[in-house]
Amino acid sequence: MKYFLQAIAAPVLASVSLIAAAQSVAGPEIAAKSYMVLDVTANQVLLEKDIDMAVEPASLTKLMTAYLVFGALRTKKLSLTQTLPVSTKAWKMPGSRMFIDPKMQVPVEDLIKGMIVQSGNDATMALAEGVGGTSERFVEMMNAQAKVLGMKATGYRNPEGLTEAGHTTTARDLSILSTRLMHDFPEYAHYDGMKKYHYPGTPVSNENNRNGLLFRDPTVDGLKTGHTDAAGYCLIATAKREFPNVGSRRLLTIVLGTASDNARLNESQKLLNWGYTAYEGVELFDANQAVATPNVWKGKEATMKLGRPEAIVVAVPAGNAAKVKTEIQRPDPLVAPFTKGQAVGALKVTLGEKTLLTVPLVALDGVEQAGILGRAWDSIRLWIK
Structure with missing residues (x-):
């Protein structure tokens, strides 16, 4: 049923x-x-x-x-x-x-x-x-x-x-x-x-x-x-x-x-x-704020904004807010297309050796695939890279 x-x-x-x-x-x-x-x-x-x-x-x-x-x-x-x-x-x-x-x-x-x-x-x-x-x-x-x-x-x-x-x-x-x-x-x-x-x-x-x-x-x-x-x-x-x-x-x-x-x-x-x-x-990033702006390959846009639709907040032992560190984890290279809201990597938040939070990051805007010439040119650049 x-x-x-x-x-x-x-x-x-x-x-x-x-x-x-x-x-x-x-x-x-x-x-x-x-x-x-x-x-x-x-x-x-x-x-x-x-x-x-x-x-x-x-x-x-x-x-x-x-x-x-x-x-x-x-x-x-x-x-x-x-x-x-x-x-x-x-x-x-x-x-x-x-x-x-x-x-x-x-x-x-x-x-x-x-x-x-x-x-x-x-x-x-x-x-x-x-x-x-x-x-x-x-x-x-x-x-x-x-x-x-x-x-x-x-x-x-x-x-x-x-x-x-x-x-x-x-x-x-x-x-x-x-x-x-x-x-x-x-x-x-x-x-x-x-x-x-x-x-x-x-x-x-x-x-x-x-x-x-x-x-x-x-x-x-x-x-x-x-x-x-x-x-x-x-x-x-x-x-x-x-x-x-x-x-x-x-x-x-x-x-x-x-x-x-x-x-x-x-x-x-x-x-x-x-x-x-x-x-x-501790609020690390506002809602829809770009946490990272990495390069995008084979897309109509050269870069894309990664973030969260809601504010990114972390709970930290009192008095340790200044010691918090963040690290972006994402695939490389990023090859278009991407849709708005698509998961692309994560934000890792640490305090010393402890992981406090791992937050999935999403594309704040979509990135359409480039035309044939643009994709071909980026293919050559990626091969050289």
Whole structure:
């Protein structure tokens, strides 16, 4: 069966596995089975522990459900005002709930709020059935989408995250999903930061978002909590703080398998504060600024500009910005044609012997192939060279 998969153009990000080697600042003691600090602005892992260890994601699963729901909204398969039925299966879901029942027709937007803010398993199931037709088909979509996103160690068995054999992921895969969710669907990010929600006509239980950092730290604006007995207490938190040298910096922290709700909040806060103080953001090049202007052979233009459509920012251990060095890595010779946005080499950023960042460079403008005479002349020049 074929499904629509989100193949939305993502920024060409440097490899998480490569950047993990850039850790050079001692991190705080963290009581979690697995954790990570990711500088989203620079796309650098600042700190990690066991990020490839298989874990149960609990309600962090709902991030993938949200990804597919947002995709359905973008393609007009769903609308925010559209109402969905509540099946008996959704109504009987155990665990955290929004408290909807089969007598209700619930707007999609309210189900999204119920899923994200209240972590409602019933709301999640209603959305999954609304997008996939059945929860089983929706799970197939989840696993297919995970492959598209490059989540190589994730297997989904349900949309909500209840414990089930084979329902596992890793902190690395969760970082991929989280960053793509924020990048691909910024128009829905406000749901992650909602502090309270209650659907009219349902029992008033806990209206507060389960992400307690939203109430502790005004710079935190997401992302999702998770808890089962098997998974422990988990939290993916993201914050955005302003800095004079680079503007805003967004960090994302992942803590998995802590002992309590308070522990996941405390450990996440420690990681956020550490990431913002131990590292500083340095903007190396503006968006669309030429990082290099190499010669081009057999083209209508003699040179081409290489850069990135977004600013190139690197996270550097505090106080070391002046020691950062850059190196252009590219094929030689460069033979036209080139299309705008085509990958052409990379920018390697180092601090001492450590590689901080490797950023793919693209052609900022296209270069058409020269005419026959121009190509022939350059062929002779290349032969002599």
